[in-house]
Amino acid sequence: GRIAATNAISDVYAMGGTPIMALALVGMPIAVLSVQTIGKILEGGASVCRAAGIPIAGGHTIDSVEPIYGLVVMGLMHPARVKRNASSRVGDRLILGKPLGVGVMSAALKKDKLDAAGYAQMMQVTTQLNTPGPALAALDGVHAMTDVTGFALAGHVLEMARGASCTVQIDWSKVPFLSGVRALAEQGCITGASGRNWAAYGHEVCLPTDFSAVDQALLTDPQTSGGLLVSCAPAAVNRVLEVFARFGFDDAADIGEVMPPIANVKLQVR
Structure with a gap:
């Protein structure tokens, strides 16, 4: 419940908005799940x-x-601060707000390979609200x-990149990941x-010759309740990182x- 709610609210934050209310859609196998379990899911979202x-x-x-x-x-x-994903400009820097690896950790959990520390890390990042959104949208x-x-x-x-008719270059060494994800x-x-993602858009991606299959899987790893991705002028990078830090997003990176x-x-x- 907590993860689903955090993920849903993020869409408003990602456009620079402030959420004001929510409507819930709940479908439960009432003959299988106990009232107590259903109640915990609902309370998590609430x-x-x-x-x-x-x-x-x-x-x-x-x-x-x-x-x-x-x-x-x-x-x-x-209206003047609405941020969309199609208005990047050539020369902009890209800032990522949260570390990646949630999909890998979810797969590890299903295979009983995720330890308690990894589970706690996954829960922390997926339930961290993207509250910097409005403050970031207000920055020049x-x-x-x-x-x-x-x-x-x-x-x-x-x-x-498609929305702005440009090409984006990612410095793979700068991308933050949750601890233990590569292993x-x-x-x-x-x-x-991950594989379906690559099949859908791999033809638009240019990878280094030494990019491993594991790296490719991490690049295409689906995130649940992932971080904000900000496109900003180089002069605004430090201010963007300062806003992220103020809200507790210490892993944010250019x-x-x-x-x-x-x-x-x-x-x-x-």
Whole structure:
């Protein structure tokens, strides 16, 4: 419940908005799950909404075969500060707010290979609200924002590149990851969605010749409740990082640059 709510609210933050209310969609196999378990899921979502300062004003419930929980979130934003994912400018820097690796850790959890420390780390990052969004949108020099979710870092960078008709170059050595993620990926803890992501957009990506299969899996690792991705002028980088730090996002990092378009390449990794 906590992760689902955090993920849903993020869409408002990613456009520079302030959430004001949510509606819940709940589907539970009531003949299988106990009332206590269902109550914990609902309370998890409600606790995140309280932390975000918004009410769950209503919603809809159904009896379903599998557990379903999600929110529709509404927010407010100043029309002049709305940030979309298609307005990057050549020369911009890309700042990533959260470390990557949630998909790998989820796969490890299903294979019983994720230890207590890894689980705690995964829960911390997936339930951390992307509250810097409105403050980032108010900064001069911030041109575009999105959040990194199911299409992985590569997919959401590609959305920015396509929208701005440019090429984005990522410095792979600067990309932050959750502790232990590479080792888990090397043990085969990789989601099926990672491969599907690559099949969908790999033709637009240029990788170094020494880029390993594990690196490719991490580049396409789907995130749940991932971090904000900010495209800003070089002069705004320090201010963007300061805002992230003020809200407790200490792993935020400058990971790449928006470049003039290269034929048939939207994302270049070096």
